[in-house]
Amino acid sequence: MGVFDEPFIGSWAVAAGSVTRYRLRLDFDRVAPDVYTRKGVELDAIGRAKAAVQWTKGEGVLVGRAAAALHGDRWADRDQPVEIALPRHRHAPPGITVVQVPLARHERCEVDGYPVTTPIRTAFDLARKLPRERAVPALDALCRVTGLAPSAVLDFADGYPRARGCAAVRAVLEQVDSGAESPQESLTRLLLVDHGLPTPTTQIVVRDIAGEFLARLDMGWKKWRVGVEYDGAQHWTDPVQRAKDIDRLAVLAEHGWQIVRVGADLLRNRPHIIIDRVSTALNTRGARLDD
Secondary structure, three states: OOOOOOOEEHHHHHHOOOOOHHHHHHHEEEEEOOEEEEOOOOOOHHHHHHHHHHHOOOOOEEOHHHHHHHHOOOOOOOOOOEEEEOOOOOOOOOOEEEEOOOOOHHHEEEEOOEEEEOHHHHHHHHHHHOOHHHHHHHHHHHHHHHOOOHHHHHHHHOOOOOOOOHHHHHHHHOOOOOOOOOHHHHHHHHHHHHOOOOOOEEEEEEEOOOOOEEEEEEEEEHHHOEEEEEOOOHHHHOHHHHHHHHHHHHHHHHOOOEEEEEOHHHHHHOHHHHHHHHHHHHHHOOOOOOO
16 A cells, blocks of 8 residues: 555645655645645545544544444444543544543554454444444444344443443443345344334345255345345346346245345335235244234
8 A cells, every 4th residue: 555545644745755745735635734636636534533533633543433434334424523532631523523531551552553442342332322223234234244143232331331321331331233135134123123023034045945046135034935035226226137136036936035125215205015015924934923
């Protein structure tokens, strides 16, 4: 990587002779006090997190969603303020939130040279601070990319019984499933469970009678051969992908599977349709949900 491929501290670069003050103003964008990036670079969640660390001159420790982004959560929201822990209060620029939380040495680590809370501490903070609808997708993603087990986070939480929000941690972690591959899949699963449907299994592998791979389903119930698939925009707008989906659904139907497809509009604006369709599919397969 080049010297200026990531956010950097302008005054340090000038002092080191890597750039002149004139070139700094001309060729780079100021993204925080004394922090710069190449002109025209649009920072993602990871870039914004790294810029926040540079603003603290390396003193801060990334926490929450910013830490999750460094750990590999590609769904971290780039529009949310970056939370960073500092030992003392400091007025933060727009887009950065300073928090003062005690962090033990074993609760912090480095990712690519940037200080962050460990995966387990990050998960604990997400579970106790975020609303459930945001916490579960965030924890699904974090557990997926780090291999962290929700049970380990519960054990960790036992060491902080008086921490703010700790009472909500168990209820949130009981809903976590690292099989979810997107926040929308997480929210679809929560919707089903919240309406009394059996908890679906995620990432179901479907094989034919000879054991040959046929498909992997986002979630569903093997017992009743009912699957639920969240389809992103490309599944509806890309002709090639749409043709593949038609063939895939036909193959699944031939092998006894009934698939309920979910899209952004249904999930956001008409969730009752999803519940009705899944309930009907399960009932027709003998799930006896009304008993």
